[in-house]
Amino acid sequence: MIFTQTALPGVVVVEPEPHVDKRGMFARTYCADEFRANGLDARVSQCNTAQNRRAGTLRGLHYQRQPYGEVKLVRCTMGAIFDVVVDLRSASPTYCQWIGVELTAENRRALYIPEDCAHGFMTLVDGSEVFYQISQPYAAEAGAGVRWDDPAFGVRWPMRPVVIADRDASYPDYQPRPAGGRSS
Numbered sequence: 001m002i003f004t005q006t007a008l009p010g011v012v013v014v015e016p017e018p019h020v021d022k023r024g025m026f027a028r029t030y031c032a033d034e035f036r037a038n039g040l041d042a043r044v045s046q047c048n049t050a051q052n053r054r055a056g057t058l059r060g061l062h063y064q065r066q067p068y069g070e071v072k073l074v075r076c077t078m079g080a081i082f083d084v085v086v087d088l089r090s091a092s093p094t095y096c097q098w099i100g101v102e103l104t105a106e107n108r109r110a111l112y113i114p115e116d117c118a119h120g121f122m123t124l125v126d127g128s129e130v131f132y133q134i135s136q137p138y139a140a141e142a143g144a145g146v147r148w149d150d151p152a153f154g155v156r157w158p159m160r161p162v163v164i165a166d167r168d169a170s171y172p173d174y175q176p177r178p179a180g181g182r183s184s
Helices: 032-037
Strands: 002-005 012-015 019-021 024-026 046-052 057-064 072-078 080-087 098-104 110-113 117-123 128-134 143-145
Touching: 046 057, 057 080, 072 080, 072 098, 072 117, 080 110, 080 128, 098 110
Parallel strands: none
Antiparallel strands: 002 012, 012 110, 019 024, 046 128, 057 117, 057 143, 072 110, 072 128, 080 098, 080 117
């Protein structure tokens, strides 16, 4: 696997190294030893799938408050998504900054997202499916989010959402924290 650090510390693009022969393709998409060797949290406690009918569906931006912070490894298994991470780690040099990565079934990339970062995605084609490996079980009482169009972050989505949950559209404006504090 190829591990490429993004502009946000700890957010990593993980690419498989396909082996192709007359049968087709084989690639390893996860190896706990390789993740640990690259300084990444290799725990997997839960796996989730999100099926999305329409292009322009937006899910997020979500995170879990501490002490239930979760690491995510996100992969698009059908279709294509624009995957976004917002750094909510107030001690980070990239606090309140974001990155977007196109994940598709064809490019087979995954995005590793550390704790205390908000995550969301927008589908780019109909029938997109997303697979998540998560380090912590979901804790409803710790579930939180920030609004997809919050001016504190200025995320440039590829289009306006066509489908979005009321909750995701109605988070209040984010109030940045002083340096050194944890996200809540």
